[in-house]
Amino acid sequence: MSIQIYILSKLIEGNNYPYELKRQLSEPIPFDEYTGLTESKLYYHFDSLAKKGLIEVVEIVKEEHRPDKQVFAITEKGRKELPEKIYKLFENTTEINEMMVGLVNLKHVDRDRIVDTLEEKLQKHKEKWELIRESASQLKVDDSKQGLVDFISDYSLSKAKQTEQWLEELIERIQNHKM
Template identity: 60%
Template structure:
């Protein structure tokens, strides 16, 4: 879904074609390689978006000794669907790294709605963490498993506190329009 959001967001700015988007993703940092985005995957998503009626070919550029270039534009339906896809991405994200494309496209959605989604996510994490810590207090751990339990407890608490901190920081920065 994030590839489709990326494509739709780029088409909101200007008409474009798959190979050019792939090049934009690879410079200066090879985000395409880091994300495992191949040219065939990109073309697949362009085709999928076209079949959904979210984008359409606006021009075909013919060049000598090169394949034809299909230039795409976003449709009215695509403009309507983009925010829905972005909200869904935030709702389904398990961690902030899953939200990167949504954050990069935040100008196409209502920030307050994104904040609401993230605050619900934060509350769920905090409630779950509270349940775990209350449960942890009730468990008796024998000597044999004490070190293992300490390790796991430290790992889970550090990770959860880290997640809570950065989610709170993200919410704050969205509210302050820094992101």
């Protein structure tokens, strides 16, 4: 879904072709390598979006000794679908790093709706970890495994606290238009 949001958000800014979007994603920081985005994956998503009627070919550029370039534009249906894809991204992700393409495209959505989604996610996270803490306190472990249990517990709780802090920070920044 993130790749499709990226494509639609770039095409809403202007017509473009797949290779150029991949080049933009790789310079100056090679985000394409970090995300594992290959040309074949990118072309697959362009094709998928075109089949759904969200984008369309508006021009074919012919160059001597080079393959033809298909230039794409976003359709009206694609303009309407972009915010819905962003909302779904926030609803379905569990980690903040999975939300990045949505965060970059907050201008296309209702920020209050995103904040509501994140607050709900934060509340569920807190409830889940409170239940885990309560359950862990009732756990009986023999002395030979106590060190391992303590390590796993400390690590997990530390990670949960960090997630909680960053969700709170993210909510605040979106509410205060710091992003």
